[in-house]
Amino acid sequence: MTRARPLPSSARPLTVGVAALAAAALLALGLGLSISVGAASIPLEQVWRLMLRPDDSSNSLIVWTLRLPRALVAALAGAALGVSGALMQGVTRNPLASPGILGVNAGAALAILVMVVFLPGLPAALYVPIAFLGGAGAALLVYAVASGVGLTPLRLALAGVAVGALISAASNALMILFEQRAQGALFSLSGSVAGRTWEHxxxxxxxxxxxxxxxxxxxxxxxxxxxxxDVARGLGARTERDRLIVSLIAVLLAAAAVAVTGPIGFVGLMVPHVARALLGPDYRAVLPLSALLGAALLTYADVAARLIDKPLETPVGILISAIGAPFFVYLARRIHRADS
Structure with a gap:
């Protein structure tokens, strides 16, 4: 397993500050572009003006009704997935851990689909708790499968991929068998932020x-x-309790994102590695930077999704997967070589 050593609390404050400011500026620009780019383009300077002083123009209506909530959903979901992946990688000491790889996203999506198909009268406010239960159940199943064959980073990842595929197959079966009822879940589980509103x-x-x-x-x-x-216990940590709490928070973050955007993989895998490369292994710096970078990644990916086949839109999950899949293969090969 990959070992992360915490930095002293005073280590590299300038680097941490510069990285945080740069990531925040990158995110702010991405949010501006997300509001500016679309079927009807709005100049960036006009975007900032309408953000500060909305008026009765059609562009103001587009900004405040359509694009701002969509941009905020992308940023919130990206931040949640980025931090969820960082927590999972820290608590498992596994560089391949992420909500998508460990089956959490698939489990959360299946739970929402079951809710929509069999309990359509439940309020939307229950989406996140139901998704959390599904994600937690999937994660437990992955750990049970991986523990049966020996818990290593690659085996845990392979177990996650296998369980995720099985859960996705169950979701597809439900959508085929209950096509009419499942229509209500397709929008929520599309792996996209298109059409998201202030309600989301x-x-x-x-x-x-x-x-x-x-x-x-x-x-x-x-x-x-x-x-x-052993080291954590020697330093006074209550490892079982702490691992459970951190794992539950990681699953809840991923479930919240899935409940609104659907399963979007690889954000939680890639972002923590970039954050650690920039700031080192101290999670007091890695977690906030992962939130900013995750928000920026999903925001820019959504902008790119609108431009690839304009005026049509490509689901943002497809773009993220196109980047994340090669990254996953690279990590897996590097870990395999290190273990050989």
């Missing part, structure tokens, strides 16, 4: 805001868990 922002923001804040408070515990079981 209000559904996603509280869950992501609270869990991100909690995850930052847990960063020191993640540092200890990343050192390994």
């Amino acid at each position: 922002v209000y559904l996603l923001a509280p869950w992501v805001g609270v869990t991100l804040a909690v995850s930052l408070l847990l960063a020191r515990r993640v540092n200890l868990l990343a050192l390994g079981e």
Whole structure:
């Protein structure tokens, strides 16, 4: 397993500050582009003006009704997936861990589909809790399968891929058998942020805001868990309790994103590696940077999704997968060579 060593609390403050400011500026520009680009393009300077002083123009209506909530959903979901992946990689000491690889995204999506098909009367406010239960169940199944053959990074990843494929097959079967009932879930599970409204922002923001804040408070515990079981216990950590809490927060973050955007893979895999490459293994720095980079990645991917086949739109999940799949293969080969 990959071992992460925490940096001293005063280590490299300038680098951390510069990286955070650069990521925040990148995200701000991405949000501006997300609001500017579309079937009807709006100049960036006009976007900023309408953000500060909305008026009765059609462009103002487009900004505030269509594009701003979509951009916020992309940023919130990207931040949630980025931090979820970082927490999973820290708590498992596995560089291949992420919500998509460990089956959490697929489990959350299946749970929402079951809710829509069999319990259509339930309110939308239950989307995130139901998705959490599905994601947690999938993660437990992956760990059970991987533990049966020996828990290594590659075996855990392979177990996650296998379980995720099985769950996705179950989702497809439900959509075929209950085609009419499943129509209501297709929009939510499309792996896209297209058409998301303020209702989706209000559904996603509280869950992501609270869990991100909690995850930052847990960063020191993640540092200890990343050192390994014996070292963490020697430093006074209650490893079983801490691992359970961190894992639940990671699953809840991923489930919140899936409940609104559908399963979008590889954000949680790639972003933490970039954050650690920039700032080192200290999760007190990695987690907030993962949130900013994850938000920026999904925001820019959504902008690109609108431009590839304009005026039609490509689901943003496809673009992320096109980048993430080669990254996953590269990591797996590097780990295999290191273990050989």
